[in-house]
Amino acid sequence: xxxxxxxxxxxxxxxxxxxxxxxxxxxxxxxxxxxxxxxxxxxxxxxxxxxxxxxxxxxxxxxxxxxxxxxxxxxxxxxxxxxxxxxxxxxxxxxxxxxxxxxxxxxxxxxxxxxxxxxxxxxxxxxxxxxxxxxxxxxxxxxxxxxxxxxxxxxxxxxxxxxxxxxxxxxxxxxxxxxxxxxxxxxxxxxxx
Amino acid sequence: xxxxxxxxxxxxxxxxxxxxxxxxxxxxxxxxxxxxxxxxxxxxxxxxxxxxxxxxxxxxxxxxxxxxxxxxxxxxxxxxxxxxxxxxxxxxxxxxxxxxxxxxxxxxxxxxxxxxxxxxxxxxxxxxxxxxxxxxxxxxxxxxxxxxxxxxxxxxxxxxxxxxxxxxxxxxxxxxxxxxxxxxxxxxxxxxxxx
Numbered sequence: 202x203x204x205x206x207x208x209x210x211x212x213x214x215x216x217x218x219x220x221x222x223x224x225x226x227x228x229x230x231x232x233x234x235x236x237x238x239x240x241x242x243x244x245x246x247x248x249x250x251x252x253x254x255x256x257x258x259x260x261x262x263x264x265x266x267x268x269x270x271x272x273x274x275x276x277x278x279x280x281x282x283x284x285x286x287x288x289x290x291x292x293x294x295x296x297x298x299x300x301x302x303x304x305x306x307x308x309x310x311x312x313x314x315x316x317x318x319x320x321x322x323x324x325x326x327x328x329x330x331x332x333x334x335x336x337x338x339x340x341x342x343x344x345x346x347x348x349x350x351x352x353x354x355x356x357x358x359x360x361x362x363x364x365x366x367x368x369x370x371x372x373x374x375x376x377x378x379x380x381x382x383x384x385x386x387x388x389x390x391x392x393x394x
Numbered sequence: 395x396x397x398x399x400x401x402x403x404x405x406x407x408x409x410x411x412x413x414x415x416x417x418x419x420x421x422x423x424x425x426x427x428x429x430x431x432x433x434x435x436x437x438x439x440x441x442x443x444x445x446x447x448x449x450x451x452x453x454x455x456x457x458x459x460x461x462x463x464x465x466x467x468x469x470x471x472x473x474x475x476x477x478x479x480x481x482x483x484x485x486x487x488x489x490x491x492x493x494x495x496x497x498x499x500x501x502x503x504x505x506x507x508x509x510x511x512x513x514x515x516x517x518x519x520x521x522x523x524x525x526x527x528x529x530x531x532x533x534x535x536x537x538x539x540x541x542x543x544x545x546x547x548x549x550x551x552x553x554x555x556x557x558x559x560x561x562x563x564x565x566x567x568x569x570x571x572x573x574x575x576x577x578x579x580x581x582x583x584x585x586x587x588x589x
Contacts, residue, residue, distance in 0.1 A: 205455075213410030213461035220409035224456055260452035264416060267403040304555065308548055315500070315548030360405040 203250040205257055206231055218361020221265035225354040228258040229347050236338050239288075240331055245295040251338075252288040258350070259285055268357040277349050284346070287334040294327035395442045397449055398423055410461035413453060414587040417462075420450040421583060424473075432571065434564055437487045444480035447473050463586040472579060479567050486560035493553040500546050507540055 208223050235251040238244060262269070262278050298320055305316040336342065400419045403412050427443035430436050451473045458466035515533055574580075 208456075208460075211409075211460045213413070213457070214408050216406050217403070217409045217412040218405035220460075221405070257455070261456055263397075263449075264453045264456060268405040301552075304552060305548070308551060312547040312551055315545030315550075316552060317548075318545050319496075319549070319552075357405065362406055 202253055203231075203235060216361035216363075217265065218268045218357045218359070219363050220361070221261065221268040222354040222358035222361065222363075224261045224265070225258070225350060225357065228254065228261050229350040229354070232258050232350075233343060233347050236343055239338050240335060242327065242331060245292075245299075248288060248291055248295065252285065252292050255281060255285045255288060262353075265357065268360055269353050270356050273349070273353055273356070277346070277353055280346055280349070284337045287330075287337045290330040291327065291334050294323050294330055298323050298327065395445050409457065410588070413457035413461045416453045417450065417457070417466075417587055418584065420446065420453055421580060424450050425580060428571070432568065437483070440480055440567070441484050441487070444477055444484060447477035447480060451477055462588075465582050465586045469579065469583045472574060476567075476570055476574070479563060479570060483560060483563045483567060486556050486563065489556050490553065490560065493549060493556065497546060497549050497553060500544075500549060504544060504546060511536060511540065 206227050208220075208227050211220055211223050231254040232251070235247070235254045238247045239251045241247060259278070259281050262274065262281060266274060301316050301320050301323070305313050305320070308316065398419055400416050403415060424443065424446040427439055427446055430439040431443040433439070451470065454466060454470040454473060458470045511533075515529075518529070
């Protein structure tokens with residue numbers, strides 16, 4: 202599992218709005234970074250990392266709700282939850298398949314057909330979940346979500362008493378995504394910035 | 395389970411002050427499930443306790459290191475462990491009935507297949523087929539093939555394993571909850587909040 206990126210300069214003494222803005226910006230960049238190769242069924246760790254990044258982002262949005270404008274916050278949070286649900290559906294199958302395969306290895310041969318049949322069912326569901334996930338991780342859609350998240354972060358910074366930071370250029374997400382096929386830019390501490 | 399609203403949060407007030415208010419409410423929510431979730435039959439309350447632990451974990455994840463003393467980071471780890479444990483229990487609570495239902499479907503399907511096999515044999519006899527050694531061997535082959543393809547033994551073993559795991563996880567949960575109480579988890583965490 203990918204370690205959470207530290208939030209530079211975060212301080213308990215600064216206004217919550219500023220802290221919320223810092224956290225949401227970093228978590229947004231993590232989300233974009235981990236969207237790479239997430240649809241690869243043979244490399245389930247990519248999806249797991251993106252799911253964890255989505256969970257961290259969602260947590261920040263929920264914890265710091267009062268720092269954001271209500272309507273925009275609700276809409277972005279819904280989009281993040283939808284993404285998290287789509288990732289979760291795939292992840293559940295990834296985990297169940299591995300667990301059943303391990304279990305099956307410990308069974309006598311005559312006892313294996315039932316578990317094998319369950320694995321086959323799960324593989325079909327895994328493919329369906331992957332297809333359902335595809336639109337959520339499309340580069341344009343992710344870029345748009347990231348842009349809205351950065352706007353929310355700016356609003357939070359405003360409410361915390363600071364002028365909006367220069368927003369990272371979400372266009373770069375789309376450009377780089379086109380290069381790597383699955384949807385993100387190069388890794389880096391600053392994410393999209 | 396809907397999260398309790400945290401009052402008096404102010405984006406312009408210090409992060410630590412706001413975070414302390416949130417932690418206090420989330421901690422109280424977690425504790426409120428204590429008595430109910432300890433009943434092994436109340437899986438719904440265990441699930442709700444997991445959600446409460448998740449919410450406490452989330453706020454500690456983003457504020458423990460920056461806003462509070464070292465115990466907040468210990469509390470974060472303990473909360474995460476509790477949430478993971480309750481999550482494992484919940485997984486079994488979802489899987490066990492699903493597997494039991496699947497097994498029932500297989501049983502019905504198996505019974506139907508056996509009935510068909512016997513009916514085929516009865517029809518053959520009615521049409522004058524002699525009960526020879528060859529017909530017995532043919533019946534036996536079909537019966538063995540059906541038996542080899544039977545999915546039930548594996549599912550029964552899996553179901554039994556998941557039930558055992560659930561019991562073991564629940565016992566661990568009781569131990570973890572008792573340890574949290576013994577260690578003064580609530581008092582120590584409230585102590586580092588500073589309000």
